[in-house]
Amino acid sequence: MTHPPxxxxxxxxxxxxxIRRKELxxxxxxxxxxxxxxxxxxxxxxxxxxxxxxxxxAARAAADTLARxxxxxxxxxxxxxxxxxxxxxxxxxxxxxxxxxxxxxxxxASSDPVVRRFTAAGFVLLGKTTTSExxxxxxxxxxxxxxxxxxxxxxxxxxxxxxxxxxxxxxxMAPLAHAEDGGGSIRIPASCNGxxxxxxxxxxxxxxxxxxxxxxxxxxxxxxxxxxxxVLDVLARHDPGAxxxxxxxxxxxxxxxxxxxxxxxRIGALTRSPVDGVDVDPACAAAVTRTLRTLExxxxxxxxxxxxxPRTEELVAAFTTIWNTGAAGVPLADPERVxxxxxxxxxxxxxxxxxAYAEAVKRxxxxxxxxxxxxxxxxxxxxxxxxxxLPPLIGAWRAGTEDDPSAALRNSYPMxxxxxxxxxxxxxxxxxPLHHDEATGLPxxxxxxxxxxxxxxxxxxxxxxxxxxxxxxxxxxxx
Numbered sequence: 074m075t076h077p078p079x080x081x082x083x084x085x086x087x088x089x090x091x092i093r094r095k096e097l098x099x100x101x102x103x104x105x106x107x108x109x110x111x112x113x114x115x116x117x118x119x120x121x122x123x124x125x126x127x128x129x130x131a132a133r134a135a136a137d138t139l140a141r142x143x144x145x146x147x148x149x150x151x152x153x154x155x156x157x158x159x160x161x162x163x164x165x166x167x168x169x170x171x172x173x174x175x176x177x178x179x180x181x182a183s184s185d186p187v188v189r190r191f192t193a194a195g196f197v198l199l200g201k202t203t204t205s206e207x208x209x210x211x212x213x214x215x216x217x218x219x220x221x222x223x224x225x226x227x228x229x230x231x232x233x234x235x236x237x238x239x240x241x242x243x244x245x246m247a248p249l250a251h252a253e254d255g256g257g258s259i260r261i262p263a264s265c266n267g268x269x270x271x272x273x274x275x276x277x278x279x280x281x282x283x284x285x286x287x288x289x290x291x292x293x294x295x296x297x298x299x300x301x302x303x304v305l306d307v308l309a310r311h312d313p314g315a316x317x318x319x320x321x322x323x324x325x326x327x328x329x330x331x332x333x334x335x336x337x338x339r340i341g342a343l344t345r346s347p348v349d350g351v352d353v354d355p356a357c358a359a360a361v362t363r364t365l366r367t368l369e370x371x372x373x374x375x376x377x378x379x380x381x382x383p384r385t386e387e388l389v390a391a392f393t394t395i396w397n398t399g400a401a402g403v404p405l406a407d408p409e410r411v412x413x414x415x416x417x418x419x420x421x422x423x424x425x426x427x428x429a430y431a432e433a434v435k436r437x438x439x440x441x442x443x444x445x446x447x448x449x450x451x452x453x454x455x456x457x458x459x460x461x462x463l464p465p466l467i468g469a470w471r472a473g474t475e476d477d478p479s480a481a482l483r484n485s486y487p488m489x490x491x492x493x494x495x496x497x498x499x500x501x502x503x504x505x506p507l508h509h510d511e512a513t514g515l516p517x518x519x520x521x522x523x524x525x526x527x528x529x530x531x532x533x534x535x536x537x538x539x540x541x542x543x544x545x546x547x548x549x550x551x552x
Contacts, residue, residue, distance in 0.1 A: 076101060081109055081245035082548070085154050085300045088248055089195075092135075092153040093145045099135035099153030103128050103197055106155045109246045110200070116551060117244060118213075118221045119237035121160050122167055122201035128155070131197040138195075149195030150303065156196040158251045159235050160204050160218075162280070162291070164188050171403050172206040172234075174217045175410040185281050186315075187291045187308065191251065194307040199247055202237030206412045207400035208253060208289075210481060211261045211488040212236060212470060215412060220467060223265055224549035225515055229464040232265035232488065234258040235294065239266040242294045244552040249300055255289035255399060256392075257459075257492025260504035262294060264459035264518025267506040267547055269295045269535070271305070272492075274525045275499030278308045279315035285399050286434055288392075288496040296545055298535045301503075302326040305528060319526075329529035334537050336372035338453040338530075340365065341380065346461050348490045349385045357458035360508035360517045364456050367541045368534070373454075380455060381447035382494070383440050391440055392497055394433035397422035413478035421479070441498045448500070449524055454534060459504040459518030462487040491520055501528045503535055506544045516547075 076097050083091070091097040107125055114120050135153040142148055163169050163181035170176050184192070192198065203213045203221045213221040213236035221236040223229040224244040231240040235252035239262025242250050252259045254272040263270025275287045284290070293304045305326045312318040342365055344358045369375050382388065397418045405411070411419065425433070448455065465488070473480035495502045504518040523531040 079105065081105055082296065082545070083248065084297045085151060085248040085295065086297070086303050088154050089151045092139065093148060095139070099132040099139070099197060100129065102153055103132040103155055106199060106247055109244070113244050113246055113552065116222065116227060117224055117240045118219050119202055119240040119244070119246060120157065120200050121170065121203045121218045121237065124167060124200060127166070128197060128199055135195060135197060149193065150307065152195030154196055155199040155247055156191060156249060156251060157199040157202045157238065157241055157247050158188060158191070159238055159253055160201040161208050161253055162188055162251070164198060164201070167201060170217060171400070172204040172208070172213065172215055172218050173411065175405045175407050177404060177406040186312065187251070187278065187280050190308055190310065202235070202241055202250060204236060205234040206415050207403060208234035208255060208258060209399055209415055209418060210234060210470070211257060211485050212465070214467060214470070222467065223464055224551040225267065226464070226513070227551060229466055229515070230265065232262035232464060235262045238262060238294050239268060242266065242268055242296065243549050249293050249295040249304065251291065252294045253284075253289060253291050254496065255285050256396065256496050257489040259292045259294065260459050260492045260502060260518065260520060261488050263504035263506070264516065265464040267516030267544065267549070269298055269301050269503065269505060271301050271503040271528070271531065272495070272501065273305065273309065273528060274501045276317055276319055277526075277528070279312040279318050282402070283316050286395050286437070287499060288395060298532060298539050299327070299330060302330045302532050326528060326532055330532050330536055332533070334533045335530065338373045338534070339376050339451070340368050340373045341376050341378055341452040341455045343380050343455060343457045343491070346490050347382050347385070347494050348389065348486055351461050351486050351490050353458060353461045354463055356463060356508070356510040356517050357461060360519045361456050361458055364507055364519045364538065367538060368456070371537055371541070376451065378451035380444070380451070382444065388440060388494070388497070391433055391437040392493060394425060394430060395437060414474065414481040417479040418482070437497060444494070444498050445500065445525065448498075453523070453530065455522040457491045457520045457522065459491060459520040460488050461490050463510055463513060463515050463517065495522055500525055501531050503531050505535055505538055506547070507538060507542050509547075
């Protein structure tokens with residue numbers, strides 16, 4: 074039986090409900106998005122691995138589950154909903170390139186725990202999305218995976234390193250997508266593509282290993298706050314096999330979202346770059362001002378307390394010592410094919426002995442404690458630009474890289490200066506698409522930061538802002 078066409082911009086929660094009501098079959102959902110990938114991905118390059126028959130087989134299995142179930146409430150929450158996985162995580166039977174020509178294309182023997190949680194929740198894995206090599210840079214322009222482009226303006230980056238995830242969701246090639254964030258790689262593409270991107274508290278979502286001393290974590294890119302909350306309920310589970318894992322949340326995040334939104338919160342703002350020498354685009358600062366006005370009108374208190382941050386050189390040195398080791402453990406079939414900027418990072422990492430590395434880890438922990446304790450004393454929430462710039466043009470990162478490949482990372486600082494601080498502290502932070510630049514029409518994200526383990530508060534206030542400034546009706550020109 075064929076059902077009426079469904080809007081590809083329907084939320085993941087909405088798609089799941091339509092499938093449970095049998096208004097849409099899992100096969101129809103899969104075909105809808107595979108067809109959009111066929112039409113749109115040649116211009117955007119969001120997908121790096123497609124296995125369409127695997128997708129259709131999983132959709133058929135979801136349909137069988139639905140047919141056998143007499144009680145819809147007993148079904149997995151996202152049965153039949155398509156979701157692509159960023160090409161840094163293993164999916165059994167599919168290769169994991171890590172965005173590199175240097176890695177093997179041998180299919181993975183087993184899936185990462187995050188992927189297993191997705192499939193247990195009923196998601197149909199839609200393929201794999203592009204990433205920069207080893208997820209080291211906030212864009213994908215690589216010999217291995219090519220150039221990923223922004224559906225709002227294909228001459229600009231969709232951000233990264235979850236580049237394909239951002240472009241895929243913005244162009245409705247998927248209703249939502251897996252992403253990872255070690256320095257802003259969920260929040261940066263959220264800002265570039267007009268999406269919701271929440272980086273959870275350190276340790277809330279566990280993978281196969283602890284990524285870069287806990288700087289990195291998995292999450293999703295979505296178009297609605299409700300989708301983000303519902304997927305967080307799927308991923309935030311106690312994991313007894315993990316190196317560290319907290320007990321599960323005391324109540325579902327969807328329940329917190331449905332509860333009455335708090336008022337009277339202390340809201341702080343940070344619009345000056347935490348890194349010296351990085352200017353903030355006026356559109357990014359204006360987005361914060363607009364958000365603060367909305368929060369004040371909702372009954373919150375705007376405070377002028379400054380966030381106590383360490384000196385730039387202290388913070389950058391501690392972060393980069395750990396960040397340089399981000400590709401450690403990635404099996405390489407041909408190390409000579411690693412990209413120049415990552416060869417430079419590997420060389421810098423190898424120049425640090427184990428004692429100095431351990432000192433840097435401990436120094437990072439001290440810096441984190443200092444920032445978090447200051448945050449708790451001054452704020453309930455902090456509002457910042459997500460990025461200090463609009464989505465850069467393709468190739469903008471290349472300046473000076475011929476002489477110094479590590480300049481690629483420095484050229485990317487304006488994209489990550491506001492996000493990476495909160496990877497160090499491990500605090501939950503979300504980018505919301507609350508603003509558009511009038512001159513370019515590009516989305517401008519606003520970042521909200523909460524105390525550790527307060528995703529519930531972050532989601533509640535995000536929902537308040539979503540109702541005040543609805544964004545789900547916006548569509549990028551290319552889609």
